[in-house]
Amino acid sequence: MLIGVVGKPNTGKSTFFSATTLIPVPIDSRPFTTIKSNRGIAYVRSQCVCKELAVDDQPKNSLCINGVRLIPVELIDCAGLVPDAWQGRGLGNYFLDEVRKADALIHVVDAAGATDEEGQLSEPGTHDPVKDVAFLEREITMWLVQILTKDWRRIGQAVETTRGDLVDALYDKLSGLAIQKAPILEAIRTTGLNPDKPTEWSDEDLTRFADELRQNSKPMMIAANKMDVSTVEENILHLQKLGYTVVPCSAEAELILRRAAQNGLIDYLPGDPNFQIKNEVKLTQGQRRALAFVRDRIFKKWGTTGVQGVLNTAFYELLKMITVYPVENVEKLCDHNDRVLPDAFLVPHGTTAKQFAYLIHSDLGEGFIYAINARTRRRLGEDYVLKDRDVVKIVSAKSRR
């Protein structure tokens, strides 16, 4: 699953991206580094099962710090969106090329209202961020309309003459856009358009369809950024009325904290409601001021910086993922190298035991016999639907080694 960080220029996307892809603890080089210039590994935070199961774990694919599991996920820092990007304006093509690959979108909005439509800096409170949401929706919808329009007649005629399936035809056409069949079907259903007569759809029908398709295939949430600025509260209330999940945050505060933690100046775990200064004397004037700012303007008022909340909301609510821990030995809760609770997998809600086996390795899936719930030692059949924080062993006729 890949999440795109989107929005107009200067809303704080790159700050958000830098903060979330920076590991706040000194760590040996594992597969946790930036992949490409604008792609990076961030972490969702969940309560690890190690404390509950009273074991010392040795994570491999993730981190566990004081009982908090940090599970790597992939983010793209998209180019800033400018009006009429869908017509190729500004970096429009780059922007849309990144949206194309994303499974969901975090829309970073300048909730302080301190940037105009095009992202030029202005006085806080002078711009209504609600407009930015409508603008981003329209750009993506128009881009989809443009793609669909290109050979709509040809597709429509082919479906009508061969009595083909419009969903299949569109799925093929949109194959590079990370769009599955379900959202296409859903968009046809909600618009009530006739899938057997696509050539009869009007331009307006096609736009309606594209708009539904966007909502179903690129689910979006709002990160109401710059919450450290005083003009933010009213705007957050307005944003909340749009029907999206809105999480207020301060990317800048999070970046300050993660840098300080990485440099060993403070103890801070992303998502924590506080931080501890390790050695007061080592701090420069500037660092002291920045940390005091975060304490007063963020923690006292909002509880956390909100940034980890944005990521967790994106994966656990928007994409409805759950965390599952595979083990090979249910007594010791370890893998074949005796590593205890080595992996935490993020999988879509609804994943069955057998599907999970396939996600680990195709051999495990093909040879699937049953799974075992490590907590209860009960056998689980192939159709068992996994629950959040399940710890399971897969018993398979085919070994993965």
Ligand SMILES: Nc1nc2c(ncn2[C@@H]2O[C@H](COP(=O)(O)OP(=O)(O)O)[C@@H](O)[C@H]2O)c(=O)[nH]1
């Ligand atoms: N007050 C405040 N400013 C922020 C915050 N996040 C980013 N900024 C500032 O907003 C400006 C644009 O940030 P940047 O991350 O480059 O935005 P991008 O163009 O969306 O990638 C910079 O001056 C940042 O320091 C925040 O949480 N609070």
Ligand SMILES: [Mg+2]
């Ligand atoms: Mg940027």
